[in-house]
Amino acid sequence: xxxxxxxxxxPVSGAPxxxxxxxxxxxxxxxxxxxxxxxxRPGPEAAxxxxxxxxxxxxxxxxxxxxxxxxxxxxxxxxxxxxxELARLMARxxxxxxxxxxxxxxxxxxxxxxxxxxxxSAARIxxxxxxxxxxxxxxxxxxxxxxxxxxLYDATGALAFQGGITSARGHEGDSFGQERIAAVLTGGTPDxxxxxxxxxxxxxxxxxxxxxxxxx
Amino acid sequence: xxxxxxxxxxxxxxxxxxxxxxEARFDAHRQDILRSTDRMxxxxxxxxWVFAIFLALTVSPYAWQGKVKTVHVHVWAAILLGGAITCVxxxxxxxxxxxxxxxxxxxxxxxxxxxxxxHLTGGRIETHFxxxxxxxxxxxxxxxxVLLTGTVVIAGEHFMRGILxxxxxxxxxxxxxxxxxxxxxxxxxxxxxxxxSCRRSYRDMRVMAERGAExxxxxxxxxxxxxxxxxxxxESAARRG
Amino acid sequence: MxxxxxxxxxxxxxxxxxxxxxxxxxxxxxxxxNEFERLPLRERVTYLIGGTAEFFAGTEHIPASxxxxx
Numbered sequence: 306x307x308x309x310x311x312x313x314x315x316p317v318s319g320a321p322x323x324x325x326x327x328x329x330x331x332x333x334x335x336x337x338x339x340x341x342x343x344x345x346r347p348g349p350e351a352a353x354x355x356x357x358x359x360x361x362x363x364x365x366x367x368x369x370x371x372x373x374x375x376x377x378x379x380x381x382x383x384x385x386x387x388x389x390e391l392a393r394l395m396a397r398x399x400x401x402x403x404x405x406x407x408x409x410x411x412x413x414x415x416x417x418x419x420x421x422x423x424x425x426s427a428a429r430i431x432x433x434x435x436x437x438x439x440x441x442x443x444x445x446x447x448x449x450x451x452x453x454x455x456x457l458y459d460a461t462g463a464l465a466f467q468g469g470i471t472s473a474r475g476h477e478g479d480s481f482g483q484e485r486i487a488a489v490l491t492g493g494t495p496d497x498x499x500x501x502x503x504x505x506x507x508x509x510x511x512x513x514x515x516x517x518x519x520x521x
Numbered sequence: 522x523x524x525x526x527x528x529x530x531x532x533x534x535x536x537x538x539x540x541x542x543x544e545a546r547f548d549a550h551r552q553d554i555l556r557s558t559d560r561m562x563x564x565x566x567x568x569x570w571v572f573a574i575f576l577a578l579t580v581s582p583y584a585w586q587g588k589v590k591t592v593h594v595h596v597w598a599a600i601l602l603g604g605a606i607t608c609v610x611x612x613x614x615x616x617x618x619x620x621x622x623x624x625x626x627x628x629x630x631x632x633x634x635x636x637x638x639x640h641l642t643g644g645r646i647e648t649h650f651x652x653x654x655x656x657x658x659x660x661x662x663x664x665x666x667v668l669l670t671g672t673v674v675i676a677g678e679h680f681m682r683g684i685l686x687x688x689x690x691x692x693x694x695x696x697x698x699x700x701x702x703x704x705x706x707x708x709x710x711x712x713x714x715x716x717x718s719c720r721r722s723y724r725d726m727r728v729m730a731e732r733g734a735e736x737x738x739x740x741x742x743x744x745x746x747x748x749x750x751x752x753x754x755x756e757s758a759a760r761r762g
Numbered sequence: 763m764x765x766x767x768x769x770x771x772x773x774x775x776x777x778x779x780x781x782x783x784x785x786x787x788x789x790x791x792x793x794x795x796n797e798f799e800r801l802p803l804r805e806r807v808t809y810l811i812g813g814t815a816e817f818f819a820g821t822e823h824i825p826a827s828x829x830x831x832x
Contacts (some may be wrong), residue, residue, distance in 0.1 A: 306540065326626050329609040333633055336602040337678070340640060343594050382581030382593060386643045411588070451583075475581065475595075476644040509587025536808040543803065731803050735830050738810035742826070748815065 320414070328402035333439035344473040347501035348451025351467065358462040359446055364405055364436075371459050371490060375445045375470075378452035379421045385474035387453040388423060390470045390483060392430045398490045399432045405491045409452075409507045415439065444507050453502035457486055465489040469499030535741050543734035550726060551663075555619040558661045562627045563614035565658070569634050570607045573599040576641050596639050606633045616760040628667045631655045632674040653711055663726070665719040672712050776819035778829040784814040 339490055358366060366372045375391060377384045387405075395404055406427040408418050415437040418424050428435045438444055447456050447465070457466040472480040482500035489495055577599035583590040610630040613623040635652045642648040652675055659667050747755075781798040784790050798806065798815075809815035810826060817829035 315619055319622070322613065322622055325609065326613075326622055329626070330629065331604070333602070333606055333630075336598075337633075337636065340594070340598050340602065344640070378585050378587075380583065380590075381585055382583070382595070383643075385580075390645075409587075473644075476640075477646070478644050505584055506586035509589045532808060532812045535811050536804055539807045539811070540804050731806075732830070734803055734807055735810055738807040739827055739830055741811045742813050745811070 310448075341473075344476060344503070346474070346503075347469070348504050349506055351454055351502065352448035353451050354448040354456045354464055354467045355446070356464050358458050362446055364407075364442060364443060366458070366462070367403055369460050370402070371402050371457060371465070373402055373455055373457050374443075374447060375404065375406045375455040375487070376438065376447070376449035376452065376507060377406055377408050377423060377427070378505045378507055379410070379418050380410045381422055381423070381452040383471075383504045384423055384452045385426070385506065386471045386475045386477045387469070387475050388426045388430075390480065391427070391433065394470065394483060394486065395430050395432045397487070401490055402432070404430070404433045406433055407443050408411045408435070409441050409444060410437040410439050412439055441508055450507055451502040452507055454502045454504075454507075455482070455486075457489060459489065466495065466498050466500075469502035469504070470500070471503055473503055524578065536738070539734050539741065540634045542737070543730050546733060547730035552619050552732070554661075555624065559614040559618045559623055559627065561661065562631065562658070563611045566607045566611055566627070566630060566634065569638070570599075573603045573634075573638060573641055573667060576638075580641070580643075598637065599641060603634075603637060604635065606630050624664065624667050625670045628659050628670040629674045630725050631659065632671045632678075635675060636678050656708070656711055656715060660715040660719055663719050663722040666714040668712050668715055668719065670740060672705075672708055675708060679704050699704050765811065774832075775824060777826045778817040778819050778824045780818050782816045782818070783809050 353410070361433070364372075364374060365423055369374070369517070373394075375387070391404065391406070395402065408421075409423060410418055418437050424435055427433055444450070444454075447454075449456070451469070453469050454472060455468065456464065459465045466482070466486050468482050468485075470480055470482040470486065472478055480500065485495035485497060485500060487493075570756040574596070577593065577595040581593045584593045607630065610623070610627045613620070613626055617623045632652070632655060635649075635655055638651055639645070639648045656668060656671055659671050777795075779795050781793045781795065783793060783798075793801075797829055806815075810830075813826070815826065817824040817826055
């Protein structure tokens with residue numbers, strides 16, 4: 306007694322079903338390709354942040370430590386992953402980095418921000434200060450247009466990095482941005498000082514544009 | 522007894538009949554397992570589809586541009602791509618239960634669901650456990666090639682992503698070609714043990730069927746060894762009753 | 763079964779470890795348990811139907827019906 310193929314008693318013949326299965330497989334693969342195209346599309350191209358810390362900024366830095374400022378839309382689902390990655394960064398570099406998370410807010414909406422889960426998640430990270438950014442003033446000052454955009458200034462106040470810290474929209478895991486920030490904080494030289502930002506637009510001026518990754 | 526029929530011929534014919542019945546019992550048992558597993562997966566695939574839509578609507582319902590919101594791509598992915606992943610395998614489970622094509626399509630669909638759920642949850646490491654759970658469920662078929670289909674699908678997805686968008690998976694710009702193997706290695710680790718388990722289960726089913734054939738053969742022998750008078754009396758009683 | 767005083771218990775039949783089979787020409791050959799179980803099913807069934815397989819545990823003869831239970 307050996308292993309014989311078990312016969313199906315279905316009236317539907319094999320060849321058409323085989324072709325259907327092949328077409329189905331290709332369609333699903335195409336669907337995943339389309340999903341990845343979306344997830345890897347960066348947010349709007351950012352303006353370049355000031356090369357040294359702008360004195361007009363309302364954000365106070367502590368001397369002698371690097372400062373990371375991250376701009377977020379309070380309801381952007383993709384920024385959840387950014388906040389998770391910020392937590393990983395802070396766990397690794399909490400002793401040499403101050404972090405601020407600024408949430409875009411219209412005038413009068415500041416109180417509502419504290420009720421969002423993104424605000425709560427960011428506020429729970431040790432070493433992170435969370436604050437509203439009324440009318441997106443600071444975001445514009447630092448050239449941030451996409452939720453999840455981060456700027457890193459070293460201890461001397463010089464711009465060291467500008468960009469995102471996730472590898473795709475709403476996707477946790479290692480990224481170019483994290484590697485480059487880590488290189489700066491460990492005294493190394495990153496290959497680039499920027500990374501694409503994946504998230505929702507911070508302001509409702511203009512449509513979402515495909516951004517180019519600029520090397521400074 | 523008919524003098525032209527040798528005793529050995531009747532024994533051979535009886536043996537053929539016993540073996541044939543054993544094969545039929547084995548096939549029926551295996552078919553039951555395959556069909557019931559197909560049904561289980563059909564229900565699971567639909568359940569995952571419903572869960573994915575709920576997840577997308579709860580976790581990421583909108584994309585924002587300032588104050589302007591649009592339906593998030595995750596919602597469309599859950600409904601449309603999730604529906605595409607689910608409909609064909611469920612149809613096959615209903616139209617061709619127990620068929621070879623059905624369970625391989627289901628295996629591919631289940632791993633596609635792992636990939637989609639990982640997308641919908643933002644690549645959370647916990648969601649990756651769905652891959653290992655799915656492989657264990659596929660072992661219910663007791664048909665190890667099905668596990669290979671699942672492994673190839675999930676490894677192929679990593680390989681494709683690694684080649685086309687290396688940063689998305691490994692976080693480095695130029696991964697060595699073998700990096701996808703590091704991710705696949707853990708999958709292979711569990712698949713090896715699941716394949717061994719499937720083969721053992723299959724062997725156990727075959728042994729059970731053969732043991733039944735042996736016991737039937739013993740009964741046949743005992744009947745043959747009973748006296749001619751007893752047999753005639755038993756046949757007569759059977760004709761009357 | 764055996765009875766001692768008031769107690770009756772089933773005698774434990776040892777598992778067979780060898781089989782002597784007789785082919786159609788009457789020729790005998792001895793097989794280990796493993797070798798017998800590896801024979802094609804049809805061949806084993808033929809021996810059992812024809813009563814041409816004898817089962818032993820060491821030197822002790824085991825009835826076929828008991829041997830197939832173990």
